[in-house]
Amino acid sequence: MGDSITAGYKMTALSVVYAVEERGYAFTTGGLGNWKNVTTIANLLREFNPDLIGISTGSGDYKSQAAGFNVAVRGAVDEDMLVQAKYLKKKMMDNPDIDYEKHWKNQSTNEITYPPDVEYIKTLQDKLPLSTPHPCEINPDKPLWRSETRPTSVHKLRPGDIDVIAAFGDSIVSANGARENNALGIFIEDRGVSFLGGGQGTWHEFTTLPNIIKVFNPHLTGFATGRGLLSLSSSGELNLAGPGTRDGDLIIMAKEFVKKLRTERTYDFNNDWKMLSILTGHNNICTFECHDKELHSPEAHKKNLQKALDYLYDNVPRLFINIIPIIDPTINPRTTSGVVCSIIRRLGCRCLFTESTVEEGVLKLSSIVRQYQEAEKDLVFGGLYDGRDDFTVEWQPFFRALNAPQRIGEPEDPRMLELLEKEASIWTMDCFHFNQRGHMTMAIQMWNNMLEPVGNKTETFDRFLINKYKCPTKEHPYLFTKKNSETFFSEEHQ
Structure with a gap:
């Protein structure tokens, strides 16, 4: 959600007529290429979850298929966020790939929950009973x-x-x-x-x-x-x-x-x-x-x-x-x-x-x-x-x-x-x-x-x-x- 920055808005050197919303390069949801050639939050998250849903894959407005769940609108102001939120909710609920109630937004597939079912990194020390003397x-x-x-x-x-x-x-x-x-x-x-x-x-x-x-x-x-x-x-x-x-x-x-x-x-x-x-x-x-x-x-x-x-x-x-x-x-x-x-x-x-x-x-x-x-x-x-x-x-x-x-x-x-x-x-x-x-x-x-x-x-x-x-x-x-x-x-x- 957002305005022209989130929408990946840019203009070519030819004319303002050619202004285009390059959502696939947007730093938030852009999913063109990979993190090595197009570094975005979405592409970084895909290294952890290749099945990430909602990424933007090309240019176009918020209604285009390539927009994914990037519903930002050029020229939007903060009062427009409620409208965007309602539209985003509708897109998620209408998407057959999403379990709307169970999926964690921005980090899940039908195989991943948060926190992980399997502890893939053991971050904590092994606890000892409180009765154990030092x-x-x-x-x-x-x-x-x-x-x-x-x-x-x-x-x-x-x-x-x-x-x-x-x-x-x-x-x-x-x-x-x-x-x-x-x-x-x-x-x-x-x-x-x-x-x-x-x-x-x-x-x-x-x-x-x-x-x-x-x-x-x-x-x-x-x-x-x-x-x-x-x-x-x-x-x-x-x-x-x-x-x-x-x-x-x-x-x-x-x-x-x-x-x-x-x-x-x-x-x-x-x-x-x-x-x-x-x-x-x-x-x-x-x-x-x-x-x-x-x-x-x-x-x-x-x-x-x-x-x-x-x-x-x-x-x-x-x-x-x-x-x-x-x-x-x-x-x-x-x-x-x-x-x-x-x-x-x-x-x-x-x-x-x-x-x-x-x-x-x-x-x-x-x-x-x-x-x-x-x-x-x-x-x-x-x-x-x-x-x-x-x-x-x-x-x-x-x-x-x-x-x-x-x-x-x-x-x-x-x-x-x-x-x-x-x-x-x-x-x-x-x-x-x-x-x-x-x-x-x-x-x-x-x-x-x-x-x-x-x-x-x-x-x-x-x-x-x-x-x-x-x-x-x-x-x-x-x-x-x-x-x-x-x-x-x-x-x-x-």
């Missing part, structure tokens, strides 16, 4: 979960001492599409199951970093619950990530974070221990770096991250910050295939296609990823944030295991391929974002990194623990920092 709860060497009094040093911080949890980042951190079974679901922000900022339910059904920490402190606050845009929902809490955001937006998130901590009664600004995790830069490197190398260089990435960290260092007491290195987006073409992945990677990571071959594009982009990661690491270990005993910035490098080989033709890590084959369903349908099952996997890696001393953290697949947890012990009851890691290596305790 592995760390049955550890015979377990220490106190929470200090008897609030610690004054970040280097003596137990997992249960964390009172508030937050996250900054892009669509990976806002968990876009995490529980969706179709490509269009990537637009749905599912913050409640984000591995860094989601706290919906418990770790038994949604394993996230906040839900793991809730085992140690059931009164944890700040985590997100449910789906929805951050700006339209209070359930986002302190998961301040936003789809499409870049590293330059971190300072905006930092200021909003401080504002919320200061003004919302949920938080004790001066006394609560806060944990903040930051993962960003994917939109810079995938969409903008190849067009403006100076503005989106590794050094610029470092400066934008530093700007946010400087602000937090000057304004927030009792803060433990995790910096997670950017994920190498070339993991998509290196390990996945299929029409949907091919479409979305061209739309979502244009900088991958600046070279003459995909292999050369992978090599070039992955090299820039490593430079971004080194810039992040240099900032963390540069000593800028070591001057306060209640503040630390730590490096959790587990995502570096996804980095591409550094030469064309060099084989991938067989352990990574084995994991991705075994856990084939950790991706959403765009083959880059994590589905909820993937968020579970990454939450456990994140937790394990935090329980490993600096200088000996897992960042290769030979040390990955799939669905296995590291736990605090009496020898190392605290979250590892640069400072207490030195003590651990020299004295074998923190």
Whole structure:
């Protein structure tokens, strides 16, 4: 339904007399050709359902056979929508190929219902009974979960001492599409199951970093619950990530974070221990770096991250910050295939296609990823944030295991391929974002990194623990920092 735009109206170069409604090319219902030569919503949907009904196949007005169910009229105004709706209903009811009551409009045949009868992608982790104890709860060497009094040093911080949890980042951190079974679901922000900022339910059904920490402190606050845009929902809490955001937006998130901590009664600004995790830069490197190398260089990435960290260092007491290195987006073409992945990677990571071959594009982009990661690491270990005993910035490098080989033709890590084959369903349908099952996997890696001393953290697949947890012990009851890691290596305790 609509006006001349929806009707595919255009004019030839000859004269306005030759104005024609090219409905077969309309971005909504156009069904000429296929998505490769005529990219429309209808042609994209046909990749999932070849028997899609209602597509437009040629030119003509809304009454023509070629119009399908495109009932848009050139010159229509909003008051005309009711007329178009009634006409559309009549066309559907008169069409013998349609089961008017049962068919889902825009997505069904007599063989498909919504949601699918057969779960063709396993998006969710396997649930455990709520009575199942967390592995760390049955550890015979377990220490106190929470200090008897609030610690004054970040280097003596137990997992249960964390009172508030937050996250900054892009669509990976806002968990876009995490529980969706179709490509269009990537637009749905599912913050409640984000591995860094989601706290919906418990770790038994949604394993996230906040839900793991809730085992140690059931009164944890700040985590997100449910789906929805951050700006339209209070359930986002302190998961301040936003789809499409870049590293330059971190300072905006930092200021909003401080504002919320200061003004919302949920938080004790001066006394609560806060944990903040930051993962960003994917939109810079995938969409903008190849067009403006100076503005989106590794050094610029470092400066934008530093700007946010400087602000937090000057304004927030009792803060433990995790910096997670950017994920190498070339993991998509290196390990996945299929029409949907091919479409979305061209739309979502244009900088991958600046070279003459995909292999050369992978090599070039992955090299820039490593430079971004080194810039992040240099900032963390540069000593800028070591001057306060209640503040630390730590490096959790587990995502570096996804980095591409550094030469064309060099084989991938067989352990990574084995994991991705075994856990084939950790991706959403765009083959880059994590589905909820993937968020579970990454939450456990994140937790394990935090329980490993600096200088000996897992960042290769030979040390990955799939669905296995590291736990605090009496020898190392605290979250590892640069400072207490030195003590651990020299004295074998923190």
